[in-house]
Amino acid sequence: MTESAGTEPLGVGIIGLGTVGSGVARVLLEHPERMQRRAGRPVVLRKAVVRDLSRSRGIELPAGMLTDQVDEVLNDPETGLVVELIGGLSPAREFVERALKAGKDVVTANKALIYEHGDALCALAREQGKTIAFEAAVAAGVPIIGSVGQALAANQITGIEAVLNGTSNFILTEMSHNGLPYDAAVQLAQERGYAEADPSMDVDGTDAAHKLVILTQLAFGTRVPLDAFIRQGIDTLELADLQYARELGYRVKLLAVARIRNGLLEMHVEPTLIRRGHPMSTIEDVYNRIQIDGDVVGRVWFSGMGAGQAATASAVVADLIDTASGRTRLNFPLLDLWHQREPVPVLPADELSRRYYLRYNVIDRPHMMADVTDILGRQGISIASVMQHEAPEIDCTSDSDEEPIVPLVIMTHRTTEGQMRSADREIAQLQAVRMPRVRMPVDG
Amino acid sequence: MTESAGTEPLGVGIIGLGTVGSGVARVLLEHPERMQRRAGRPVVLRKAVVRDLSRSRGIELPAGMLTDQVDEVLNDPETGLVVELIGGLSPAREFVERALKAGKDVVTANKALIYEHGDALCALAREQGKTIAFEAAVAAGVPIIGSVGQALAANQITGIEAVLNGTSNFILTEMSHNGLPYDAAVQLAQERGYAEADPSMDVDGTDAAHKLVILTQLAFGTRVPLDAFIRQGIDTLELADLQYARELGYRVKLLAVARIRNGLLEMHVEPTLIRRGHPMSTIEDVYNRIQIDGDVVGRVWFSGMGAGQAATASAVVADLIDTASGRTRLNFPLLDLWHQREPVPVLPADELSRRYYLRYNVIDRPHMMADVTDILGRQGISIASVMQHEAPEIDCTSDSDEEPIVPLVIMTHRTTEGQMRSADREIAQLQAVRMPRVRMPVDG
Numbered sequence: 001m002t003e004s005a006g007t008e009p010l011g012v013g014i015i016g017l018g019t020v021g022s023g024v025a026r027v028l029l030e031h032p033e034r035m036q037r038r039a040g041r042p043v044v045l046r047k048a049v050v051r052d053l054s055r056s057r058g059i060e061l062p063a064g065m066l067t068d069q070v071d072e073v074l075n076d077p078e079t080g081l082v083v084e085l086i087g088g089l090s091p092a093r094e095f096v097e098r099a100l101k102a103g104k105d106v107v108t109a110n111k112a113l114i115y116e117h118g119d120a121l122c123a124l125a126r127e128q129g130k131t132i133a134f135e136a137a138v139a140a141g142v143p144i145i146g147s148v149g150q151a152l153a154a155n156q157i158t159g160i161e162a163v164l165n166g167t168s169n170f171i172l173t174e175m176s177h178n179g180l181p182y183d184a185a186v187q188l189a190q191e192r193g194y195a196e197a198d199p200s201m202d203v204d205g206t207d208a209a210h211k212l213v214i215l216t217q218l219a220f221g222t223r224v225p226l227d228a229f230i231r232q233g234i235d236t237l238e239l240a241d242l243q244y245a246r247e248l249g250y251r252v253k254l255l256a257v258a259r260i261r262n263g264l265l266e267m268h269v270e271p272t273l274i275r276r277g278h279p280m281s282t283i284e285d286v287y288n289r290i291q292i293d294g295d296v297v298g299r300v301w302f303s304g305m306g307a308g309q310a311a312t313a314s315a316v317v318a319d320l321i322d323t324a325s326g327r328t329r330l331n332f333p334l335l336d337l338w339h340q341r342e343p344v345p346v347l348p349a350d351e352l353s354r355r356y357y358l359r360y361n362v363i364d365r366p367h368m369m370a371d372v373t374d375i376l377g378r379q380g381i382s383i384a385s386v387m388q389h390e391a392p393e394i395d396c397t398s399d400s401d402e403e404p405i406v407p408l409v410i411m412t413h414r415t416t417e418g419q420m421r422s423a424d425r426e427i428a429q430l431q432a433v434r435m436p437r438v439r440m441p442v443d444g
Numbered sequence: 445m446t447e448s449a450g451t452e453p454l455g456v457g458i459i460g461l462g463t464v465g466s467g468v469a470r471v472l473l474e475h476p477e478r479m480q481r482r483a484g485r486p487v488v489l490r491k492a493v494v495r496d497l498s499r500s501r502g503i504e505l506p507a508g509m510l511t512d513q514v515d516e517v518l519n520d521p522e523t524g525l526v527v528e529l530i531g532g533l534s535p536a537r538e539f540v541e542r543a544l545k546a547g548k549d550v551v552t553a554n555k556a557l558i559y560e561h562g563d564a565l566c567a568l569a570r571e572q573g574k575t576i577a578f579e580a581a582v583a584a585g586v587p588i589i590g591s592v593g594q595a596l597a598a599n600q601i602t603g604i605e606a607v608l609n610g611t612s613n614f615i616l617t618e619m620s621h622n623g624l625p626y627d628a629a630v631q632l633a634q635e636r637g638y639a640e641a642d643p644s645m646d647v648d649g650t651d652a653a654h655k656l657v658i659l660t661q662l663a664f665g666t667r668v669p670l671d672a673f674i675r676q677g678i679d680t681l682e683l684a685d686l687q688y689a690r691e692l693g694y695r696v697k698l699l700a701v702a703r704i705r706n707g708l709l710e711m712h713v714e715p716t717l718i719r720r721g722h723p724m725s726t727i728e729d730v731y732n733r734i735q736i737d738g739d740v741v742g743r744v745w746f747s748g749m750g751a752g753q754a755a756t757a758s759a760v761v762a763d764l765i766d767t768a769s770g771r772t773r774l775n776f777p778l779l780d781l782w783h784q785r786e787p788v789p790v791l792p793a794d795e796l797s798r799r800y801y802l803r804y805n806v807i808d809r810p811h812m813m814a815d816v817t818d819i820l821g822r823q824g825i826s827i828a829s830v831m832q833h834e835a836p837e838i839d840c841t842s843d844s845d846e847e848p849i850v851p852l853v854i855m856t857h858r859t860t861e862g863q864m865r866s867a868d869r870e871i872a873q874l875q876a877v878r879m880p881r882v883r884m885p886v887d888g
Contacts (some may be wrong), residue, residue, distance in 0.1 A: 152762065154759075297585035298759040303747075315595075418454065
């Protein structure tokens with residue numbers, strides 16, 4: 001009765017045997033019975049391609065399975081499915097293209113590749129009658145791609161709000177809970193294997209933005225380039241800001257938002273103040289959480305590890321099973337990637353309407369507060385609360401005549417990004433204001 | 445390239461047009477383009493069967509679509525899919541059997557039916573080369589059946605911990621947050637449409653237990669009958685217990701648990717104290733949350749409305765789309781329902797090991813505390829904390845000579861259910877102990 005992809009074994013080749021690749025290989029080698037039961041056919045690892053054969057990998061492969069020749073996978077007629085896990089754009093793109101042209105289905109966890117070349121690669125796959133599955137590219141083990149495409153298929157999705165970068169969330173958690181300064185928290189993330197040697201894609205918001213673009217394309221059928229929306233990372237935050245936010249009853253999260261309001265797409269990735277107790281404020285460490293609003297289901301949440309190697313391997317293997325069982329062949333042509341409807345116009349950044357957290361480092365001198373609040377007032381920005389701690393006591397034995405610098409923290413009522421930017425430019429001109437000037441939106 | 449179930453329209457008949465049925469009909473009638481895009485073929489509502497044609501339903505159907513003759517659906521050659529939404533065991537079972545025998549696929553939201561006759565109905569479906577989909581039977585709009593079967597397919601699931609009954613959770617939330625007594629909270633749930641006129645299946649834990657059995661069968665491939673595990677509802681709780689739990693830093697949730705430990709299945713549905721701040725303690729109102737532990741993915745969470753009509757309709761329509769697109773035909777034979785492995789033995793209730801919250805209503809007289817704690821001590825149960833509030837001041841103008849009754853609240857260290865039951869039997873014999881005696885496990 002089934003229309004499955006047959007019961008003959010599916011040969012798999014893995015390109016890239018880092019931590020995720022090792023995790024995938026481990027499941028295939030250690031649980032062949034589980035794979036067969038779930039996929040309806042045997043799923044057999046044939047080759048794993050690495051750059052350096054001599055490096056140890058924490059997994060022992062049967063003799064002859066490890067190779068440094070990618071052609072041994074791409075030219076192998078018994079390999080029906082290629083798993084691309086080397087990351088980056090090149091040579092990942094070429095390998096995926098060659099795999100598709102050689103008549104192989106593809107599974108990848110590479111969000112940069114899907115963001116940058118997803119449309120072209122998926123078009124090529126369709127031409128070739130093959131499929132690409134990429135559940136692991138967004139939120140690792142959290143099944144969000146499948147949920148948007150299938151489980152929530154009854155819905156027009158109207159909003160996505162998510163913590164999508166596990167590395168940033170880990171760093172924020174360490175800063176906020178354990179009082180670690182930013183640099184120390186980044187270093188700890190690297191030691192734990194949560195951050196790359198160069199963590200810039202994670203901490204500057206690019207990684208979260210890539211994932212949000214992919215989700216937005218799936219959910220709204222509209223592709224938004226990275227430069228069309230505000231993208232801010234956590235790399236400009238200081239420990240003090242997290243502590244002030246806490247004092248005010250908030251947590252700071254790197255929040256990715258895409259939602260339709262009045263026919264316009266509001267989209268941004270920014271460190272955001274979220275009220276304590278809100279479901280999104282409680283997600284910690286390397287965990288991701290995605291909140292979806294659908295026009296039928298209401299609001300649903302998905303959470304899980306967003307940066308663990310095992311969690312990512314779980315999603316990759318799920319894609320393997322989906323491909324082996326024939327599900328991917330059904331799902332792939334039905335993804336909303338193909339139904340480019342009228343693109344939804346993106347709300348210009350200046351028109352974003354929200355509350356703000358502001359921190360100005362000011363020289364503690366008379367009339368300072370009046371100058372700042374006067375500028376805000378003239379821009380029509382109404383102040384909800386002000387917090388200015390006392391300056392540290394002056395050391396009379398010091399011969400420094402520097403005036404003490406104090407943080408001035410302001411929470412505004414709702415205003416627009418445009419008004420806020422204008423005010424900020426004016427405030428920057430004040431002689432008594434020093435860098436950094438911090439501005440974060442408040443959610444809700 | 446696709447192996448979809450074709451591109452010809454799929455005719456749908458709905459049996460039962462209550463709130464969920466109306467929601468399903470609304471999506472089909474209002475969003476035909478969406479259905480076609482997601483399913484790859486038109487999905488067309490042909491008939492909706494109701495018992496009473498004269499009742500108003502909050503949805504206007506095209507002329508001739510409403511009928512009180514179930515045969516108009518079951519005998520219609522153009523109807524390929526029957527949606528059973530009348531609930532209960534009979535005649536739901538007969539209708540599903542007739543639909544399958546007439547060569548129609550089935551979608552149902554009926555957890556009692558799946559719990560009671562799921563095995564027989566699914567076997568019949570397989571014989572007939574047809575499918576049954578029942579995502580809406582567990583946790584309404586939260587896609588947990590699909591996630592366990594597909595998104596988490598790489599994993600052997602090792603643990604399920606869940607709030608699965610939205611009605612109970614709504615009642616607990618109203619009691620805990622708004623101080624409503626149990627009866628008033630039940631009445632409010634009924635007014636809001638969250639509880640039936642007879643809410644006993646919800647509040648006595650049966651509904652949550654049905655859902656847990658279904659999840660357990662899917663996750664562990666082992667079927668556990670209702671009488672093989674502890675099932676306690678919220679109907680024995682008093683407002684006071686929720687308040688004492690709060691004072692102690694906990695929340696009370698109707699928690700459904702199934703997990704493998706040392707080769708044994710630990711399974712129970714009980715009001716449970718959960719430490720404040722734990723993800724499961726923050727789920728409120730009619731929302732459900734399901735926490736899954738997998739041997740590859742680690743821990744993931746799914747949340748959404750567990751008792752809303754629209755949320756349930758979303759899951760039913762997702763099943764319709766899955767069936768129309770051909771996905772159900774692939775998934776159905778791969779469900780772990782079919783792979784009955786060695787059944788996992790259920791841990792005997794007496795051997796459950798956990799902490800307990802105890803409340804005894806005792807007459808405020810000397811040596812009372814010593815009597816109770818002596819019994820606990822002799823059973824080897826160690827006390828973590830005791831809370832006894834002062835008795836209300838005695839009204840000297842009253843001529844009642846009744847001794848005042850005070851609540852004695854005890855938190856124990858880890859012990860077994862068996863020891864706890866023995867102690868409880870002894871304590872019940874104490875002359876100064878009055879009903880009710882409340883005993884709840886503490887999670888974690």
